[in-house]
Amino acid sequence: MTFALIIISALILGCAAVAMALRNLIHSALLLIGSWAGVAAFYLWAGAEFVAFAQILIYIGAISMVVLFAVLLTRQGDAPEPVEFPSLSRFVTGLIAGGGVAGVLIGAILGMPFDVRTAQSAPALSVKELGAQLMGPHAVSLLVIGLLLTVALLGAVLLASDRRPDQPEDTP
Amino acid sequence: MSVSDLSSFTPSSGPTVRAVKDPFHGDLLEVSMGPQHPSTHGVFRMVVTLDGEVVVKLKPVFGYLHRNHEKIAENTTYLGSMPYTDRLDYLCSMTTNWAYALAVEKLAGQAVPDRAQYLRVILAEMTRLVNHSCLVGFLFNDLGTSFTPLLYAFREREKILDLFEALSGSRMMCNFQRFGGCRVDPTPEWLAAASRLVDNYPRFLDEYETMLTANEIMLARTQGIGILDAKLAVNAGITGPCLRASGYNYDLRKVDGYGFYPRFDFKVPLGAHGDTYDRYMMRILEMRESVKILQQAFRDLPGGPVMDPKAKIRGFRPKAGEAYGRIESPKGELGFYLISDGTPNPYRYRVRPPSLINLTLLEEMCLGHTIADSVVILGSVDIVLGEVDR
């Protein structure tokens, strides 16, 4: 089973790295979406079907569209300006920031109690139990997330609609 | 109404047109819905400036089918121009022939026997059925159906064109009217077949109305689209179903009373809003009126000669002078203005094309609508490029 894990992690990390290096913004966005697909494959490997399909549905279905629209509407075409490396100070500050984030992440992962090595043999959780769990103990967090999403939705609607004040909403 | 304010007349009742340049909008997109376009009914071109979906500016471009029909007419005899009039509005050749014959008879003072007058009314109303069923079919094609209403309309049109072929020899290029009457006297079988066809024509109209007139998508796509104001339409010379759809009662069959139309009682339908839906309904209701006229005409068609015996085929030289004859063709007022100088060829031969002049207000109708609507509005105005470009 570890052989599949290696392939999947290679896929995820590879796509992310290449996405970072490419000049063409659209290609890098698509590679980012590729790495999300890799994450979904990882969930499948780990036996959590529901989370994998949710990942595909949400990330590849919707958020990829948001990323691509954002890329399109902000930049005209794919000719990025050349990035210059003038000074050592920019390199050092970059290193410090990257190192800090990496440190926090690794600390959090190592501190977790569950045992990484036996992940794949976790019991296959059926969707019904997952639903019960969500509606039971975790109901509060579900409602908060729901609230957050609706607020975001309303914000988007307000932001988009006041662009044309004189265009009546219900034109024929 | 002084001169100044009319030329800058903005359609008050139409959709609001955004005058101020909105910073949020990027550059305007100019689309040339060019001569080769699936829904411009022939080689007609509209240079449309789009702001996103909405039409901001629309310039029609003509001349792709220009054959200089009037110059040709000046170099041929009066009779020689008759087959060319079929090619003006190639959907209704009988009414165009009649308009030309009417103008020349007015120019030369030529009498026409009763049976020929009745036959002309019969053929003109059958042409109106052909043209309106064509238009309604093409309008639904522009609205996006996959050819079904068009083929129902064509099924009915073909039956009438077969009758024209049996009478004049050709389906669309009939070349049937002469100065002083008609060329061929219809046989009794032809008359029986024609009246049978006319009697069950309303069945086709009922099928059409149940299928499409109350269709929600049709109502959404055509009501309130391309509104034409009656006063502006009169000033812009719009005639025919487009003018009556705006509620203005002007039908040459009632106003001029040419031919034997005063002998038939028929009603002229009027619209209320002047939008694309009204223009569509005008055609449907006019078809029902034409069926009534045809039934009366078949009932009391007199006997007698079809051609005035004194009329001369060759060596026809009307006296010097001029005349302007006009009829109510299915598209509007079709007029022929002839100046003769005594020679067999006309000195000046002018066609007043309803299709071209009905396009005067195309831009005012399309402003503020989306590009999908401008195609539908053009379809509802019913133009034929042979007549527009001559």
Add this chain to the structure above:
Amino acid sequence: MLGSGIINGLIVTAKNFVGSYHDPKRMVTVQYPEERAKLPENYRNFPFLITENATDPMGTLRCVACQICEKECPPQCIYIEKSKDKKPDATGKPQLYPAVFAIDTSVCMSCQICVEVCPFDAIKMDQVFEVAATDRFTGLLLDREQLAKPNSYFHEIHPTDAAEVDTRLATERQAAEEKAKAAAAAKAAAAAKAAAPKAAVKPAAEGGPTA
């Protein structure tokens, strides 16, 4: 109710669908190359020249090259060159005949004005519509031989028209023959009269010397 218009539309198309299987009136199309729609009698396409009989087409052309149709043809697509000599036509009167009679069918719009103005019923409208040609220039320029078709063919495609034309021509021919016979008889009578006085004179002369 929101969907009622759409449902009515669907019902109409369903009726048409079902109708297309059992209602011949609804199926309007014809499988062209195999089945052919019957052409109405008045159907006209390109003109053709009438010859009295099929055996000697060029000999019995009815056309007398009077060039009226060439003048009256709106697109000017007929081209006639008169013949130098004359040959007797059906009524025996020596008439000219067209040495060259070409119709450019790529220009002709089959408006049948030539048929109307022809005083000799020499040109009539054909019913041929499959006239594809491989070459635009010579393929569609039909000359005298290609245009000439016998009167029997004319009877075939336009029966009533042909019958009416033939009766008219027959009466004209009879009238021409009676006139010719009458003229011949009158000439004979005149000759006889002229001969009679001479004869009268001659017998007198004979009477004289023999007396």
Add this chain to the structure above:
Amino acid sequence: MESLEQIRDRLLARFPGATVTLVTNPGVAAEHSLLLDAAHGAELALFLRDDPALQLDYCSNATGVDWPDKEITDVKKTTVPDPAGGAPKVVEEKTKHVEPGCLEAVYHLYSMALRHGPVVIRLRTANRSDQVKLPSLTPVWRSCDFQEREIYDLYGIVFEGHRDLRRLLMWEEFKDHPMRKDYVDPDDYEWEPTPHAAVLERAKAHYPVPPAATPPEAPKP
């Protein structure tokens, strides 16, 4: 509807500076017309449209007519007493003079409101070469928009005050005006075997006759 003479008199009364003459139509249809002078054309037209008695709110047809320069040989018959005392002889002197032609715009006006018949008005340009300006009636009747553009395109009358005077039918770079009587159409036709030699000769001047298609002059024996 009042007769043309009454209209003309009211026009003259209303606009003293304008000259309005009646043009008779010799034909059977007897549709006579009013010749308005170019300077006051627009006001006269506006009056015709707004006058409550006339209300000619619909201009059905705007036509261009080309009257080329005419050579008139007027024959003057003078009776010359014969010096030798014989019968007086009639001597005809033919004096030839050229009457200047003009370009003319004819408008057929109808009233949709009162439903009465055509009032035909004519506007004539000074001559056919340089002074070809006429006042545009598009601000008065919007229906003359495309028709005046067509007259400008095919006859060359320049309409002042028109909303958007461009060629209607021909392409922008086209120079001449095709509907004029003295227009010579270009003869670079593509070669056609039409039996009429005239077209053939002109075409041959431009295009080499394709070898394959022998022209029909050499009729087959």
Add this chain to the structure above:
Amino acid sequence: MIIAAIDSYLEVAPLAWRDAVVQWCPEPTQWLVHHLITIVAILAVFGTLFAFTPLAERKLLGRLQNRLGPNRSGLPWWQNGPKLWGLTQPFADAVKALTKEDIVPAAADKLLHFLAPVLIVAFSLLTFAVLPFGRHLVPVGLDAALLYFFAAGSATELAIFMAGWASRNKYSLLAAMRALAQVISYELPLILSVVPIVLIAGTLSLQDIVLAQGFWTFGFLPHWFVFTPWGFAGFLLFLVSALAESNRSPFDLPEAESELIAGHLTEYSGFKYALFFMAEYFGLTALSGLGVTLFLGGWQAPCAFLQFIPSWLWFMGKVIGMLLLFIWIRGTLLRLRIDQLTRLAWQFMVPLTLINLGNAAFWSLTAGWTGPLQLVRWGVSLAIIVIPFVLLGRRLSAGRHPRTYRYAAS
């Protein structure tokens, strides 16, 4: 007895053949061969269905329009042989699609231009993995099958965007944006119209949903979900959003857009265009397969005594029935405008699906009612869905109704 034997044999026949072949190959590859055969079987069945759907469409449209439809393409080597009513037309279309020249515009983004059709066909084929074709014929028995179906379906948007962007043509980008707006705005009603089924059936696995519909009252009244008020409303809403999701008739805005030429497919020709065409039909078949599984009882027979017919025949029959319904709708209805389309989604479909969800909740709560209460239950359930439908319908077509016309006096 014999019927039961035949039934049980036919029912299991495909599985039996597969196991026979699997036994025949060597041990290590057996797992692979097992899955390969399933994939090949699905591709073969739905490939031929795809080949014949356009033919059925053109013939049905023809019959709707009083004409015959294609019946000319006889057998290739038999020149004037029998015409076979045009049944060989699909092969003619396939050859045409293959032999047509495949033009790639110079400025196009070669990689994405090539990848777009491949991805769109792959994603629309993925959705077939979870559809229960027969009692025992379930390719992959996932627990969250329904979620998988929508996940695979929603990835097609990515491919549409890639097609529009890679063609580097202003019109195709505009049309791709419009296509995305349509697909995204109709994904919500699609999923929401299916949620009531999950609520009642209590599971996401399609096989269990079909089993939940497996009972018949009095032997011939099936318990399909479509015969309940919320089920019928859900089915209609599912139908409309499926039409929009697969760019079919009243919503074929991007591709048949007479104004924007052929939408995001403008720069495609030859086999790539045929791939897009194939993806559209696979998507349509998959959606009608899902509709059949959720609402029309999947492979369940309509009556108890008809169960001897193999279950996968029932499934295929219902899918073909749904396809004919789509074709029939295409032959009749007009096209909506883009703003009307999105307004229909957000102001009519989404609220109705939410109300339908409430309706299903009421239905499941009152499962215990029996006798006269059953009628009350039906009445209330009907009211819950019909009243908002009428009110929203009136609001949607406010002020638009067929008019009556007056005639001129003179």
